Amino acid sequence: MQSLDADYCGQLVDGVVPFWVEHSLDRACGGYHTFLDREGQVYGSDKYVWLQARQVWMFSKLYNALEARSEWLDVARLGYEFLAKHAYDADGRVFFALTRDGRPLRKRRYLFSETFAAIACAEYGRASGDEAALERARATYRLLWRFYRTPGSLEPKIDPRTRRCKALAMPMILLATTHEMRLALGDDPLYDEVLAHSLDEIRGQFLRREERALFETVGADGERLDSPEGRCINPGHAIEASWFLMREAARRDDHGILRDALDILDWSLARGWDEAYGGLYSFLDVEGRPPLQLEWDMKLWWPQGEAMIATLAAYALTGEARYRSWHKRIGRYVSDHFVDRAYGEWYGYLHRDGTVALDCKGSAFKGAFHVPRTLWMCHLIANKDKSLQPWYLA
């Protein structure tokens, strides 16, 4: 693997982590502020559990895998204790949104809060040695799997007597969640079961080779739906799925999974990259019909980051120079348009033409997760000094 010039670790430790350490910590109420403007000033105080949990996971991971800085463990503890105290409802499910002081605002029909709570508890437990955190991770994981597999346990958005469909998001997040659980907690037959299910769903139902696409929504039995929802492609999501698959392919040394992952990446770059202005589109219709999302051509931070990870992983696994070229091309676009050298972190939301549309650094959707994870994963994959675990095992 030919060397890359980028100093991912330096960008992570000097350009991104300090922004969250300086601005996000809510010492008065616990947990983190995520509504942070360009300079890091707080513009909203509600706490979205998935972002709280992601930040716990991220700082625990840096502590566990990069450097055992007590400051990072302290950051993780602030969020973990907030979650442990406030995030769980009496039924064991996890709220979606809390007030600044932890009172419940919303619980949703989705299990994303639970998936991030599980990996937060697992990675924090590994960092702190807190056995209760590890047990909470296991319990949260078992609960979300039970809810996911029990029809009718979550109120459906669409009347299931009329239409039954399913979303890529769940098998995809289960893949990443399970990988993190295994890393923190060791093997478990349940993890094999979940991984097998997720791989079957993604590869067998959402991937359609004849259309060169990984779809966001399919019918209950994997049918292609001829509707705007059924034709929707989210290039960033597909590319994120591709590196989750690459990680699993590398761990198993499975060339079939790797082939699918690389195909998804190739198709998504070909379809999703804006040749006129650079950057990945947010949503596309596979047939070129009008997308439903107003922001379809905006350039969001996270798809670009996922593409940096996926192209670098593909280069590491195949040695093909075109992946290295793509990685550098995307990295240049990010460096030119997203990185805020004055105040740290990346902008989140650009217009199609690359101008900044919203200059906040955090929101209900953007927290201490995609940017630091991107830089961390790229640092791991590039792994010049060989002192780290292989990237797919760290």
Added chain:
Amino acid sequence: MQSLDADYCGQLVDGVVPFWVEHSLDRACGGYHTFLDREGQVYGSDKYVWLQARQVWMFSKLYNALEARSEWLDVARLGYEFLAKHAYDADGRVFFALTRDGRPLRKRRYLFSETFAAIACAEYGRASGDEAALERARATYRLLWRFYRTPGSLEPKIDPRTRRCKALAMPMILLATTHEMRLALGDDPLYDEVLAHSLDEIRGQFLRREERALFETVGADGERLDSPEGRCINPGHAIEASWFLMREAARRDDHGILRDALDILDWSLARGWDEAYGGLYSFLDVEGRPPLQLEWDMKLWWPQGEAMIATLAAYALTGEARYRSWHKRIGRYVSDHFVDRAYGEWYGYLHRDGTVALDCKGSAFKGAFHVPRTLWMCHLIANKDKSLQPWYLA
């Protein structure tokens, strides 16, 4: 009132109505297609009840108030019969979304479908003389008022034990709905009660003179909320409310209501107009903090249309030349950027700089409503030939 050059009626009858007559009618299943691309081709088949009902209302209104063309009544009947057959649940509430053939997909916790169903049935009943439609209008209206006034009858989005707040949308839509009900069905003490409530809410709770703003969300007792939701201003929504208030002010000859309406219009134009590129922004934070909506600086079709109506109504009511200037300025922006002279109707979604972001003519949100209503209301207000009712009574 000095004459305006614009031929609103010609634009309506030749440039907009034919698009919907040619492309939206679903003769096979009843009702209307609203997922229409630039040329009018169908790209999705689900039927959102509020758009079905709005089109019934619009074509009935044109039949009743502009010209008794049997073609327009036929269009209205196609939608009315679909609604009567499929839109109502067993409890009398109205579904939010149906399949193409009328099977229920979603029922929501909001009453917007009911408000549009009520005015659709009322205006269609007036057009057709169908007494069952008029009775359905009355029943739907009574039901939605009962649900609105009965705490706990609709599942809250946010846990009311933690936070209770309310949205401008309901008192605003009740004002417009009640006006239409009264026009179609005559006086009723219930209408006076609803109008009094709506005016008190809008003027007493959402309007804050010291901040020169009409807010989207306030606390249950009208408190200003210091959060992104509580600071949110939707200039198009505020301007739409301003002409609803002007209509009521003109009907009652009430100068206090008129003063509030004109202030809301003035504030919203001052704050919402983009001096760099023209057009009204979609969302702003009253303190200039980051808005929550990614599309905050996009130029959507309906705020511009509402501003055409409101400025023309303000000019008609006050004779002040600056409202005439604003009306012409907004009309020029619309003509230059939104009107599609090749295929009819207006584009719905522009980037901040006025380039087209999404070229569809219809969607889950855009149907045969805001554009024809804008042109119809402007035609009424300009009312050169004096053959029509005063605009606030038509």
